[in-house]
Amino acid sequence: MSYNILVTGGAGYLGSVLVPELLKLGHKVTVLDNFMFGQSPLLDCCSSENFNVVRGDARDEDILKLLLEKADYIIPLAALVGAPLCSRDKIGTITTIRDAAASLVKLASKEQRFIIPTTNSGYGIGQKGVYCTEETPLNPITLYGKAKVEAEKIVLDKGNSISFRLATVFGTSPRMRLDLLVNDFTYRAVKDRFVVIFEGHFKRNYIHIRDVARAFIHAVNNFDTMKNEPYNVGLSDANLSKLELCAKIKEYVPDFVYLESPIGEDPxxxxxxxxxxxxxxxxxxxxxxxxxxIKELIKGYKIITNSKYSNV
Incomplete structure (x- = not known):
């Protein structure tokens, strides 16, 4: 069965992987994005009659009203992501994540279905050796984590909704991000051959960007049995510390050197x-x-370079 799906922020790191997959399955997809990073990741979708794109702000209720008229599913991906960006624009972070989700919930009908990505960084600092489940109390540390937790509550309280608490995502995407931990460390291994890490014993979970897209499709296909619940989405064999992650990357980049600094803190x-x-x-x-x-990223970094932003 095909649906009309609205994806806000659909030209981002996740959206530019998810949207083509939804189109392949015969769904009609409308993307709302402000293209703030100046990239053009969805050009390949433009040949599809089932694809529609609107350049605009996910917080603009006049635009949202129009786009919601035909939507069966709403997938709110629009967000400011990453500690440095969120610190620079705290108001934008909150309004794009929490307030935009609240606007969608306010304007949507009870029948319209939501699938929202949040983050398992909402668990903050866990107990050593104790796995965080969906029943674990949320204790977000960062502004991004707090805004995501609030957005999740707004959407789940609406009903007819699913939340995915995503592990740290990795892998290549048409709208690539180099700042995510696996992507960043692999880039440094390939380009610099070394990295200095802070608090290397800190652990987190990981998930490939294409598996995240698969999770959304799984939710569309199994919505009635999954609805009104949050779900952790990650690799169960990849709860790794930063040092363990570096050791894994070194298996594929043998001359990669990683050092842990005895001073300094991870933001x-x-x-x-x-x-x-x-x-x-x-x-x-x-x-x-x-x-x-990791092997995919190593190949990707033969194509991608950050040199256009440097003076050398």
Missing amino acids: DKRDYIVSNEKIEKTGFNPVYSLEMG
Whole structure:
């Protein structure tokens, strides 16, 4: 069965992977995005009659009203992401994540279905050796994490909704991000051959960008049995510390050197391990391993370079 799907922020890191997959399945997809990063990741979608794109702001209720008229599913991806960007624009972070979600909920009908990505960084600092489940109290540390937790509550309180608490995402995307931890460390291994890390024992969970897209499609296909619940989405065999992640990358970039600094702090203080059992029980299992992602990124970094932003 095909649906009309509205994706706000659909030209971003996740959206530019998810939207083409939704189109392949025969869904009609409308993307609302302000294209703030000056990239053009959805050009390949323009040949599809089922694709519509609107350049605009996900906080603009006049635009949202029009786009919601035909939507069966709403996927709010629009967000300011990453500690440096969120620190620079605190108001934009809150309004784009929390307030935009509230506007969508206010304007949508009870029948319209929401699938929202949040973050398992909402767990903050976990107990050593204890897995965070969906029942674990949320304790977000960063502004981004707090805004995402608030947005999740707004959407789940509406009903007819699903929240995905995503692990740290990795992998290549048409709208590439180099700042995500696996992507960043692999880039440094390939380009610089070294990295200095802070608080290398801090652990977190990871998930490939294409498995995230698969999770959304799984939710569309199984919405009635999954609705009104949050789900952790990550690789169950990838609850790794930064040092363990570096060791894994070194297997594929042998001359990669990583050092842990005895001074300094990571601005992102999250430290937890996560259980993904709940979504696995619905029949969803990731198919892209961390190793596959690292090898993919190594190839991608033969194409991508940050040199256009440097003086050398």
